[in-house]
Every structure is written in structure tokens, then in C-alpha cells.
Amino acid sequence: MSLFKRLFKVGQSQAHAVVDKFEDPIRMTEQGIRDLKKDLLEAMTSLAEVKGIAIRTRKDSENNKKIAADYERKAMLLLQKIQNNEMDAQDAERIATEALSKKENHANEAVRLAQEAERHEQMANKLQSNVSKVKSSITTYENDLITLKARAKTAASTKKINKQLANVDSSGTIAMLEKMKAKVEEDESLSQAYGEIASADRSVDDEINAALESGQKVAASDSLLELKKKMGIT
Structure with missing residues (x-):
């Protein structure tokens, strides 16, 4: 049963409650609250997992950016060696070209990981919204349950008194x-x-x-x- 169906079930049980059958909607409401708390626990677990993935992915993206920048810096140093006649130009350019290729690969990976991290962050935001809704629903129904129990107690007392009076x-x-x-x-x-x-x-x-x-x-x-x-x- 989905979360929204359970919410509807709890609301419907309260709407159709009658004095002689107060005990049933109380049980249904309590069960609905237990279901909501179970859903909340599952949603919070999923939220933590998605947030963890988003954080790791974002860190990997930033790390690839740093690696790409480092390869670019190394390629520049190789070119400087050519200018300073410290290294053969052909070898230096070959190695610099390979460094720039690695730089390009890590830069592309950084972009890909950044996009993936953004998707995970968006999913985490949606899950956070659902968690907040479930928490709010639990608070609402717990308050309604307190009121319902009080009404049930009052109704039972009134019924008992009226029954005694009716038997006189x-x-x-x-x-x-x-x-x-x-x-x-x-x-x-x-x-x-x-x-x-x-x-x-x-x-x-x-x-x-x-x-x-x-x-x-x-x-x-x-x-x-x-x-x-x-x-x-x-």
C-alpha cells in the first residue's frame, strides 16, 4: 500500500467514525501512524544514501578538476624546459601532449561527475521534501489521535450515564x-x-x-x- 493510500485510509477512518464504534478508528489511526513512521524511516535511509552518493560524486568531480589542472601545469613545465633548452623539444612536446590528453580526460570526467552529483542532489532535495511531509503528517495524526481518544472516552461515559437514565x-x-x-x-x-x-x-x-x-x-x-x-x- 502506497503512502498516499495509507494517508487516505487514516483520514477516511476518522471521517466515518461513529460514537458506538470509536474503538475501530482509533486502531486504524494508530496503525496508520505506525505505517507512516515506517515509511519515514525508509525515506530517511534513502535520503542519507542519496546524499552520501551526491557528496562523494561532487568530491570526485572536484578531485578530477584538480588532477586536470595538475596535468596542464606539468605540460606547461615541459614546454618551459624546451624554452630553457633543458629537454629535447620532440620528447618534451610528446610528453606534454600526453599530459594534455590526460588533462582533457580528467576535465571531461569532472564535468560528467558534476552533472551526476547535481542529479543526486536534486533527488536528495525531493526525498527531503517527502520526509518533511511524512513528519508533518505524523504530527498531525498523532494530535488527531489524542483528540479522538478524548472524544471516545467522553462518548463512552455519556453513553453509560444515558443508558442508566434510560433504564430508570x-x-x-x-x-x-x-x-x-x-x-x-x-x-x-x-x-x-x-x-x-x-x-x-x-x-x-x-x-x-x-x-x-x-x-x-x-x-x-x-x-x-x-x-x-x-x-x-x-
Whole structure:
């Protein structure tokens, strides 16, 4: 699967995610991030290799330039020997010609290597751009994953609460409360009735006792008067 297909897969999994299936897009996103990191590692390895080739090729080109310049310098020295009568002209020109031939070969090789180094550098720049894109994508999807996990946790909690509320029997609860209310009112009425009965009982006893005490007092008063009469006390 190509990098862009995997990116599309991750984006699609998030776009079509629903609350009841949050766990699936989370797994898909995590897998997409792992794939991206694998691609990033491969891209960075390729980038390092291409850059290494470009650096070596550029150095070889510069080295061939130096060698070409050195052969040219040697050819000039041979010609100077002819001018100074230090060497046979025919031999000096022959050797100088060979030096110039080598100089030309190294100069051409320097040009070829420079062009090759430029191609490798251009390829390295493209790979560097891809590496930067993959890094950016990984950062983006890791941030999205954090958000998605938070949403999933919130959704799960909300779902649990709503499910508990949905299972509550409101009519049964109201009926139970009404029954408790009736029971309390019944107990209160009975308590009041017993209180009135107790109060009524106490009142009758009090009246009886009062009446008896009053009769005793009347009888005692009559006896006293009768005794006084016998004794002639007025």
C-alpha cells in the first residue's frame, strides 16, 4: 500500500467514525501512524544514501578538476624546459601532449561527475521534501489521535450515564413514592387518633376522681355539723 493510500485510509477512518464504534478508528489511526513512521524511516535511509552518493560524486568531480589542472601545469613545465633548452623539444612536446590528453580526460570526467552529483542532489532535495511531509503528517495524526481518544472516552461515559437514565422506571418510582406518602399519612392519622383516645381516657378518669373526692368532702362536712350539734357548738 502506497503512502498516499495509507494517508487516505487514516483520514477516511476518522471521517466515518461513529460514537458506538470509536474503538475501530482509533486502531486504524494508530496503525496508520505506525505505517507512516515506517515509511519515514525508509525515506530517511534513502535520503542519507542519496546524499552520501551526491557528496562523494561532487568530491570526485572536484578531485578530477584538480588532477586536470595538475596535468596542464606539468605540460606547461615541459614546454618551459624546451624554452630553457633543458629537454629535447620532440620528447618534451610528446610528453606534454600526453599530459594534455590526460588533462582533457580528467576535465571531461569532472564535468560528467558534476552533472551526476547535481542529479543526486536534486533527488536528495525531493526525498527531503517527502520526509518533511511524512513528519508533518505524523504530527498531525498523532494530535488527531489524542483528540479522538478524548472524544471516545467522553462518548463512552455519556453513553453509560444515558443508558442508566434510560433504564430508570419513572412511573414505577412515582408509584412507589405515592405509596410511601399514603403510608406516612396513614401512620400520622393513627398516631393522632391514639393521642385523642389517650386524652379522652385521661379526662374521664379525672372527672370520676374529682366527683369521688367531691362526694367525700360533702360527707365529711355533714358529719362535722352533726358533731357540733351534739356538743352544743353553733
